Amino acid sequence: MLFKLNKYVAKITAITLLLYIICSVVIVSNAENYEWSVTNSLETVETNANVSEELATTTKENNAKNELKLECESAILIEQNSGQVLYEKNPHEKLRPASVTKLMTLLLIFEALDSGQITLEDKVPCSENASSMGGSQIWLDTREELTVNEMLKAMCVVSANDCTVAMAEYIAGSEESFVEKMNARANELGMKDTCFKNCHGIDEDGHVTSSYDISLMSRELLTKHPDITNYTTIYMDSLRDGKSQLVNTNKLVRNYKGATGLKTGSTSLALYNLSASATRDDLSLIAVVMKAPTSNQRFEDAKKLLDYGFKNYEFKQFAKSGDVIANVMVEKGVEKNVDAVLSGTCGILLKKGNEGDVVQNVQIDEKLSAPVEKGQKIGCVTFTLDGEVLQSVDILADREVKKQSLMNVASYIYERWFCLLR
Numbered sequence: 146m147l148f149k150l151n152k153y154v155a156k157i158t159a160i161t162l163l164l165y166i167i168c169s170v171v172i173v174s175n176a177e178n179y180e181w182s183v184t185n186s187l188e189t190v191e192t193n194a195n196v197s198e199e200l201a202t203t204t205k206e207n208n209a210k211n212e213l214k215l216e217c218e219s220a221i222l223i224e225q226n227s228g229q230v231l232y233e234k235n236p237h238e239k240l241r242p243a244s245v246t247k248l249m250t251l252l253l254i255f256e257a258l259d260s261g262q263i264t265l266e267d268k269v270p271c272s273e274n275a276s277s278m279g280g281s282q283i284w285l286d287t288r289e290e291l292t293v294n295e296m297l298k299a300m301c302v303v304s305a306n307d308c309t310v311a312m313a314e315y316i317a318g319s320e321e322s323f324v325e326k327m328n329a330r331a332n333e334l335g336m337k338d339t340c341f342k343n344c345h346g347i348d349e350d351g352h353v354t355s356s357y358d359i360s361l362m363s364r365e366l367l368t369k370h371p372d373i374t375n376y377t378t379i380y381m382d383s384l385r386d387g388k389s390q391l392v393n394t395n396k397l398v399r400n401y402k403g404a405t406g407l408k409t410g411s412t413s414l415a416l417y418n419l420s421a422s423a424t425r426d427d428l429s430l431i432a433v434v435m436k437a438p439t440s441n442q443r444f445e446d447a448k449k450l451l452d453y454g455f456k457n458y459e460f461k462q463f464a465k466s467g468d469v470i471a472n473v474m475v476e477k478g479v480e481k482n483v484d485a486v487l488s489g490t491c492g493i494l495l496k497k498g499n500e501g502d503v504v505q506n507v508q509i510d511e512k513l514s515a516p517v518e519k520g521q522k523i524g525c526v527t528f529t530l531d532g533e534v535l536q537s538v539d540i541l542a543d544r545e546v547k548k549q550s551l552m553n554v555a556s557y558i559y560e561r562w563f564c565l566l567r
Contacts (some may be wrong), residue, residue, distance in 0.1 A: 213453060215446045218416075218436035219356040222450040224458065224494045225364055225422065225429035227536075231454050236357040239338050240435045243410030244281065244304045245418045246346030246354075248362050249327045250313060251300065251408075255370040257316050258293070265294040269315045271307065278306040280347055280412075283389055285311060295384055301376035302391040304409065306345040313344040320344055334361050348414045356433040363407055363420045363431045377406025377422075396444055397421050401451070407431070411440065421447040427492075428460040462492040463505065463528075470540055471509055473523060478515030478546040485509055485523055488539040493528055504529045509540060515548040 215234055222232040230236075257263045268290040276285050283299050285291070285307040291299070296312050299305035313323035320343065327341045338355035346352070366373055380399045382391045393399070394409040403425040410418040417437040421444075423430055432450035437443035464470075464487055471485045493503065509524035517523075524540035 213446075213449045215434070215449060216438055216442050217434045217446045220432070220434050220446060220450060221356040221360050222430060222432045222454050223360045223364065224454070224460070225367055225424075225431050226460065226490070226492060227494050228361075228364055229494050231430075231458060232450060233357070237338050237355050238435075239353040239355055240418075241348055241352065241412065241415035242346055242354045242359065242435070243348075243412045243415035243418050244306075244346040245359055245408050245410035245420055246341065246344065246352070247300055247304065247309055247410075248359065248366055248408050248420060249331065249341065250309055250323075250344045251297070251373060252362055252366045252370070253316065253323070253326055253330060254293070254297065254312055255366070255373060259370070263293055263316065265292065265297075267293045267315075269293060269296055269311050271311050272314055274320070275307050275310040275314065278310055278345065278347075280306045280345070281394075282307040283384065283391075291384070297376050298379065298382060298391065299384060301373070301406075301408070302379050302382060302393050304394055306347065309345045331358070331362070334358075334365055336361055346410055346412075346415075348412045356435045359418075359420050359433045359435070360431055363422065363433065367405070367407070367422060367429070367431070373407075374405045377408070378404070395419070395421070397423070397447065401448060405429075409443075417443040419443045419447050421451065423451050423455075425455055426459070427462055428455065428458060428494075430454040457497055459495050459497055460492055461495050462490060464491040464526075466490050469543070470507060470524075470526065473509055473513050473542075475517055475546050476512065476514040477549045478517065479549055480544075480546045483513070483517055483523075483546055484543040485540045486543045487526065488522075488541050491526060491528070491536065491538050493535050503535070507540075513542075515546050517542050517546040519543070519545040 211234055213232065219235040219238045219240060220233065221230065221236045223230050258265065269292065270290050271285040271287050273287060276287050281304040283303065283305045291308070293312070296308045299308040300312070310320055313320045317323035317326055323344055324341050327344060331339045331341065336354065336358035338353070339358045340351055340353055342349040342352035377395070378398055379391070380393045383389060384391065395406065397404045398406070401423060403423040405422045405424055407420045407422045415436065417440050419434045421432045421434070430451055432447045434443045434446045434450070437446055466487055466489050468487050469484045470487060472482050473485050474482050506527045506529065507524070513523060519542060521542045522539050523542050525537055526540060527537045528535045
């Protein structure tokens with residue numbers, strides 16, 4: 146008992162002595178207008194990398210030449226990370242999307258999951274409206290419930306219309322309300338060629354989009370919700386304890402190297418559509434094909450687009466999100482420095498076969514004064530080629546630094562010494 150008492154007395158004495166010393170230092174520091182030294186704010190690093198003089202031919206050249214000899218009515222190829230267009234054919238022609246429509250439905254479902262509105266374990270009921278859907282389906286019964294996870298599997302693998310409507314009703318109360326959300330989200334993404342009339346893609350007058358717009362929502366889904374590939378890369382699976390067999394309608398998942406999805410669609414009026422995604426050696430591409438004459442041709446056209454991208458381009462990554470760029474001094478803070486970290490990945494799409502110099506310019510605020518908020522922008526990294534900006538990424542403070550004051554310094558020291566003495 147005496148030993149424990151002496152231990153606590155020692156702790157209290159040490160803390161009291163430290164607080165007295167710190168308070169004295171703070172008072173003297175304020176009186177003398179003491180300032181921490183600040184690190185140099187500008188660094189320039191030059192990195193040699195293979196770069197293209199121009200990343201892709203113009204829209205007019207692609208449309209006129211159709212050098213890939215695509216048989217579909219409309220197509221586009223983009224790099225997933227940047228959204229850079231690499232090839233296109235009639236990209237803004239308004240066409241019927243068929244079940245590729247479900248990409249927007251899936252985007253809204255994953256956003257509902259992220260917000261906590263729904264969970265993967267939620268049981269989703271089936272209405273009469275959902276069970277009456279035609280086309281691709283798993284024949285949902287109004288007496289059964291499937292989890293959100295099972296619904297997603299059915300939607301992504303076999304393009305189940307009944308599951309799609311059931312999910313729309315579960316999230317928004319009705320399909321009509323859900324379609325309003327779809328159009329609002331399309332507007333936010335800049336999908337100017339799009340008008341949704343339903344959530345599943347069965348032909349309806351006025352239900353149109355373009356290959357360009359499909360690439361926008363495909364990119365949003367893949368970049369913001371990469372877990373979608375847990376479903377879109379399934380080739381074969383089952384539901385209802387193995388009683389319902391599922392085989393992916395996207396044949397590229399099985400026979401194209403690096404395929405990650407994404408969604409097929411076809412009707413008698415829309416013909417054959419596909420949004421196909423694939424990743425090889427850190428390069429991720431999205432190829433959209435609309436109104437191909439046959440099912441096989443849509444896959445062939447998509448492969449031509451993807452092959453073209455992988456053959457001619459590469460993605461050069463310089464640093465990852467969260468990497469520490471520098472340690473920055475902070476004036477009048479309870480801590481004297483913060484780490485400057487990248488807000489996103491630093492990477493550039495380059496065309497193979499051409500060489501040049503990419504200049505990486507790191508700029509950090511010359512004077513950083515407390516208080517500093519966690520995530521506060523304190524600089525940026527810019528990549529340029531021959532004076533042209535290729536990419537700019539913000540640099541952020543990795544933690545909060547409170548302004549120096551009697552209470553803040555005392556609290557800061559107490560917390561650290563308390564942890565030390567425990």
